[in-house]
Amino acid sequence: MADAKVIPFDDDRSRGAAVQRPSRRRGVGSRRKAAEPAVVREVREVREVHEVQPLPTAGSGHDDVQVTEKEPESGGLERRIAGGLSFLRRRLTGDYDVDDFGYDEELTDQVLMSLLRPVYEKYFRVEVKGIENIPAEGGALIVANHSGTIPMDGLMMQVAVHDNHPADRHLRLLAADLVFMLPVVNELARKLGHTLACAEDAERLLGQGELVGVMPEGFKGIGKPFSERYKLQRFGRGGFVSTALRKGAPIIPCSIVGAEEIYPMIGNAKTLARVLGFPYFPITPTFPWLGPLGAIPLPTKWTIQFGEPIPTNGYPPEAAEDPMLMFNLTDQVREQIQHTLYKLLVQRRSVFF
DSSP: OTTGGGOOTTOHHHHHHHHHOHHHHHHHHHHHTTTSOHHHHHHHHHHHHHHHSOOOOTTTOHHHHHHHHHHHHHHHHHHHHHHHHHHHHHHHHTOOOOOTTOOOHHHIIIIIHHHHHHIIIIISOOEEEOGGGSOSSSOEEEEEOOOSSSOOHHHHHHHHHHHHOTTOOOEEEEEOGGGGTSHHHHHHHHHTTOEESOHHHHHHHHHTTOEEEEOTTTHHHHTSOGGGTTOOOOOTTOHHHHHHHHHTOOEEEEEEESGGGSSOOOEEOHHHHHHHTOSOOEEOSSTTTTGGGGGSOOOOOOEEEEOOOBOOTTSOGGGGGOHHHHHHHHHHHHHHHHHHHHHHHHHOOOSOO
16 A cells, blocks of 8 residues: 555556557556556546546537437428428418519529529639629629520620629520510510610619610521621610610620630521521431430520720710710720730630640
8 A cells, every 4th residue: 555655546647658659658567557456546547537538528529410410401401392382382372572574583493593603603604704893783784695506605604703702693684586586585674674775774773773684686696607606796786875874884705705606506497487487497417306405505605794884984974875986885895895805815725624
């Protein structure tokens, strides 16, 4: 028992030496066991086990951590299910709002954007530049090039603004009359916030502080042959400039690279297009030869760049009727888009990667 009284239980130096030289401590311990009383030896062994592997506490136990991690997941799942059921109930009872143009913000955010997002992120892998050039509030007019035979560029531009703008802004597109003549497309376009490409609707949206998108090339741009890709067509008579001048809204040029190659049009069956009432009937390397499979766009890599705004609020009210000013501003917007297209094409290393 005399030897037991000098065992250094609380000697910091002994514990520090044990941590630095664990093999020596184990050796000494094994030699001491024969000389130490059984009670003292058991106390020391329990202390060493406690120092090496602490017993779990109520706040740090492994089981508690698992429960804590699972609770947010189950809670999030329950909230999603409840939100989905609530959304379905509002749809069935008609308890939801649309504006005067037919725009359904809830349906767009929760359903339509969710359907377009995989195409945007995974299929075309869109890269967005210059999103900071879009104002956080107030009316603004985004003017973009139009291409691709199938009008996917407008939808991808709409997703780009919706998912990347820090102020969560929505883009309201001005669409051609043909869009609103097709049965299913008409309803979906209205729900997404599209409206007719006319000055009255554009001015009303800008006056409400909305972000409006227009593609002045129209069918001349989207239906041009593949040999003329990334060459901007005529921008009409500059009606979009007149609309922006009336409302004092900035004009934001937008350049889209990648859409030209999704559906390369090498021919146009004009007779068939007239019979069907279409502006063109495309012939591509895959359509109509492969049937419905030929209508699937190619998975090209896209870049959408929003340029610096061109202000219009410094002009007098009568400037909207000045044809020379409209021509100059239209040409300025067109040249800026074309210049950016060439710059992006030079930087692009591959069409698909």
